[in-house]
Amino acid sequence: MACASEQEKYQQWLAQINQVCGSFAARPLAGPFLGELETSYARSLKLSTVTAAGVNLFRTRQEIKTSNDAWFYTVFQLEGNATLEQDDKQIVIEAGDITLIDASRPCSIYWHDKSRQISLLLPRQILEQQCRFQEVSCAHKLSRTLPTVQLSYRLLQESMDNAQLSDMESEAALEAMVCLLRPAFQQRETAPPRKERQFQNVLSLIDSHIQSEALRPEWIATESGMSVRSLYRMFADKGLVVAQYIKNRRLDLCAQVLRATGDDEKLAGIGYSWGFADHSHFSTAFKQRFGVSPGEYRKRYR
Template structure:
């Protein structure tokens, strides 16, 4: 387990492309990677192991990647690869289907079928993507249905896809600070969300185990809370109503956590205020307006709540903490 970092910057320029080809082939099965300008190639990759699942974050110059029938016969890890494109474009072809991916699009491809992709970078020359490697045998869905998603563009702007995309990018962002216990737990959660994402697109949500549906609903609730912290009316009742569940069920979903729903809202609001108070760009914004930005409509109440959580007032926080500092609300 743990995070492994690969970077061509550590190698002589003439060795970088060949080394990259070898590293990439170790991840998703042997792949024929080609590029006209090999001398100008640069790439980096971080691989995070989460039990059976692996997340790879890649940044690389444009190239072509092919997995042929010959390479499949030589070795097949029998995985699905879920790619979230973050930058650049990528043309993908598999199973007689093809598509052009743009930033924010998901794509599913199989290591067991011939595959062809052509990536082009952004103006700075690099393409960026997050790839989740999933063993096919672990996905509790009919392979025939899943294969219908191959080489299709699946936007991540809303619904289950948005929840899944935010989860992947947040795991990647915090990868260096995760413990082995964190990785185990996040592996289960990642697996559940990936399964829910695929099931949604193949109309097989009813086949998901109760635990997976439970985790997906929790992630949707977390995302809703995160997106609505500035709304003073945000409350357990509003959250439950928007998700068509009872307040009782909402509280039961949070029962295994250290915080209640209201405590979660309060902590996240205070953390946003903490960050804004020391943001140089917001230095001219009065303290009470910082609180108002995140749902604290009463200035005196905001000050009391902030002091109760951190031990000092919002004004003291602004005067004594360095830029970028974020206190942890207890």
């Protein structure tokens, strides 16, 4: 990469990547460099189309510290091939394949020859809720021969081509893609370990009593036959806090109700029915999670 103009293109491309996709570092590989980036936002669908050759893009702990890690990158390979690494795993994906990369962990992508791929930002909360916080398999090649992969490609393409897509429809498309790919993303275990079964039982207990005022860590621990300290440790192992999980679960259910009810349903009543006795607290917590107030959220889906 001796040519000054090529070096400038390389730096400009890397700056674009850092602005749109989060903090990455890069190094040149053998052969001519090619780097292009196109961005597209279809409401909840935030994606980038990367065309590259002769470059290695990577993300270390240093880059992760200075970037938002609340995402997974869902990579749809369009042309050529790319080598991806994460968690001591290395895969090569070809046109039509899909893989998942966790933005919170180091990763590396190699483009030796011309390659083109779409990177769809998948919010961590959507995947974790859909997978019930079970481990998801990253840097795992989902072959283009799988019917669910083919359907996901079709859904992505139709969503990108539809300029009239509403917030509700784009969010539904994102969740539908997760539902389609979830079985392949989740690690295959014939029998989950005892701790995992216990965790899933606790989540079910929370869901079945989510509207109860008695739903507190102490009550959950007693009902589950463990100490409060063990309960906290169980959630901490998943990167969660018990009280925060309960609050977010209630807010997610409130959001479902807001999408389905008319303006005659009082906001304070909706919050109260899901465990928020104080409307001001409910409104503040809702805005922190979804970026808008409950009233604005309902208007968006009208």
